Amino acid sequence: MSKILIRAMVLPMTGADAFFPQGEICIEDDKIVSVGVLGSAPAGFEPERILELPTDVVMPGLINTHTHAAMTLLRGYADDLPLMPWLNEKIWPFEDKLTDEDIYWGTSLALCEMIRSGTTTMLDMYASMDQVASAVLLAGTRAVLSRGLIGNGPNGERALQENIELVRRYHGTGDGRLSIMFGPHAPYTCSADYLKKVKVEADRLKVGVHIHVAETQDEINIVREQYGKTPVQWLDDLGLFSGHVVAAHCVHLTTQDIEILAHQNVCVAHNAESNMKLSSGTAPITELRAKGVVVGLGTDGASSNNNLDLFGEMRSAAFQQKLRVNSTVLPAYEVLEMATVGGAQTLGLEDVGVLAPGFKADLITIDMDQPHFYPRFSIPAHLVYAAHAGDVRTVMVDGKFLMEDRRLLTMDVGKVCQETETRAKRIAMELNVK
Numbered sequence: 273m274s275k276i277l278i279r280a281m282v283l284p285m286t287g288a289d290a291f292f293p294q295g296e297i298c299i300e301d302d303k304i305v306s307v308g309v310l311g312s313a314p315a316g317f318e319p320e321r322i323l324e325l326p327t328d329v330v331m332p333g334l335i336n337t338h339t340h341a342a343m344t345l346l347r348g349y350a351d352d353l354p355l356m357p358w359l360n361e362k363i364w365p366f367e368d369k370l371t372d373e374d375i376y377w378g379t380s381l382a383l384c385e386m387i388r389s390g391t392t393t394m395l396d397m398y399a400s401m402d403q404v405a406s407a408v409l410l411a412g413t414r415a416v417l418s419r420g421l422i423g424n425g426p427n428g429e430r431a432l433q434e435n436i437e438l439v440r441r442y443h444g445t446g447d448g449r450l451s452i453m454f455g456p457h458a459p460y461t462c463s464a465d466y467l468k469k470v471k472v473e474a475d476r477l478k479v480g481v482h483i484h485v486a487e488t489q490d491e492i493n494i495v496r497e498q499y500g501k502t503p504v505q506w507l508d509d510l511g512l513f514s515g516h517v518v519a520a521h522c523v524h525l526t527t528q529d530i531e532i533l534a535h536q537n538v539c540v541a542h543n544a545e546s547n548m549k550l551s552s553g554t555a556p557i558t559e560l561r562a563k564g565v566v567v568g569l570g571t572d573g574a575s576s577n578n579n580l581d582l583f584g585e586m587r588s589a590a591f592q593q594k595l596r597v598n599s600t601v602l603p604a605y606e607v608l609e610m611a612t613v614g615g616a617q618t619l620g621l622e623d624v625g626v627l628a629p630g631f632k633a634d635l636i637t638i639d640m641d642q643p644h645f646y647p648r649f650s651i652p653a654h655l656v657y658a659a660h661a662g663d664v665r666t667v668m669v670d671g672k673f674l675m676e677d678r679r680l681l682t683m684d685v686g687k688v689c690q691e692t693e694t695r696a697k698r699i700a701m702e703l704n705v706k
């Protein structure tokens with residue numbers, strides 16, 4: 273039985289007014305037992321460790337609702353292109369050369385970066401997902417994993433079988449840290465028949481579906497030409513939206529598309545930086561949220577961002593909507609909600625995303641005793657508009673420390689960096705790229 277007490281400023285994300293400038297949080301094993309002001313620990317709670325962090329804010333760990341973790345291997349490999357040529361000419365030829373071990377190390381690099389930037393949970397979509405699962409289990413984070421399914425490619429059927437096997441082997445493992453979804457890639461890479469097959473399996477195994485939707489104008493044109501509908505209308509007509517769905521991007525939406533997403537309770541993974549870098553467009557997040565759509569934040573892969581820092585993503589998401597609509601939309605606290613409790617809802621995880629008794633102890637502390645955090649008018653504003661990855665001091669998942677005083681405890685960062693450098697360069701050589 274492990275009992276830990278953390279004294280810090282507590283931002284539990286249970287409501288805009290909930291903040292304890294001098295607070296404490298008690299953790300027993302994997303769970304939070306109390307959150308409140310100093311001295312609010314339950315009678316008889318005898319911690320074996322007390323962390324005194326009076327100038328840190330403790331808050332729920334951040335949740336990355338859309339990424340391709342192993343794409344760290346392609347960071348800086350292909351920049352300054354729009355989505356379709358980027359995928360077809362650069363990314364997919366490189367990915368064809370990746371081995372299982374490459375994906376293990378690329379994912380490990382992503383996890384090092386995620387932990388150091390305060391991300392405790394990700395929704396991943398990639399190949400060789402057993403390797404991804406192994407890397408996550410070792411790193412100690414939480415993750416929802418989906419096998420990327422390019423239905424129109426030569427491996428569509430095999431990939432679907434792998435996704436089914438992934439559910440059987442990993443759903444609920446790692447003390448519940450791992451869960452699985454199906455990952456049909458996008459409307460332009462999967463046929464109607466294929467998507468229907470995926471949906472049958474997802475329903476049978478009672479897991480969700482994770483898919484790229486309405487990311488670019490090119491996609492809208494392709495789908496309109498083929499089916500005479502918008503991607504959202506088409507997927508809805510196929511019946512894909514009846515269960516739990518995470519739709520990544522949702523940049524190009526009609527008013528009717530927004531109605532459909534809201535009515536079908538589709539959750540949206542918003543990737544502001546990837547959408548800007550690939551020049552895909554700006555998603556109507558303000559309108560989606562106004563209609564009650566649950567929105568989480570994602571980084572997308574490290575080749576279209578080019579980092580996995582959700583602090584940067586919060587700032588970009590806020591600024592992008594302000595530029596798009598006006599400066600009053602998406603205030604800081606709402607952005608923090610998207611990165612925590614909204615992310616948990618997006619991923620269908622009911623026991624993370626806030627600091628409250630009975631919830632999993634997935635939390636981070638941020639060192640607020642730094643010049644860029646003074647004066648202390650508003651902690652939420654500082655976290656969204658002024659903070660960056662390097663401000664995270666402590667990371668705990670499932671009641672276990674993954675990072676303390678910025679030192680990673682579960683992974684050998686030096687080894688991970690070296691391995692990924694060698695492996696990515698090997699592939700570039702094979703492709704005759706410097």
Ligand SMILES: N[C@@H](CCSC[C@H]1O[C@@H](n2cnc3c(=O)[nH]cnc32)[C@H](O)[C@@H]1O)C(=O)O
Pocket residue numbers: 340355359363364367397398399419420421422427431457458484487546572573576
């Ligand atoms: N090609 C893999 C499976 C695909 S995983 C998911 C795919 O999404 C790709 N991807 C990354 N970012 C984006 C994006 O923004 N839009 C669409 N696809 C993306 C990524 O490169 C990867 O190929 C196989 O071996 O079967």
Ligand SMILES: [Zn+2]
Pocket residue numbers: 338339340484520572573
């Ligand atoms: Zn993506």
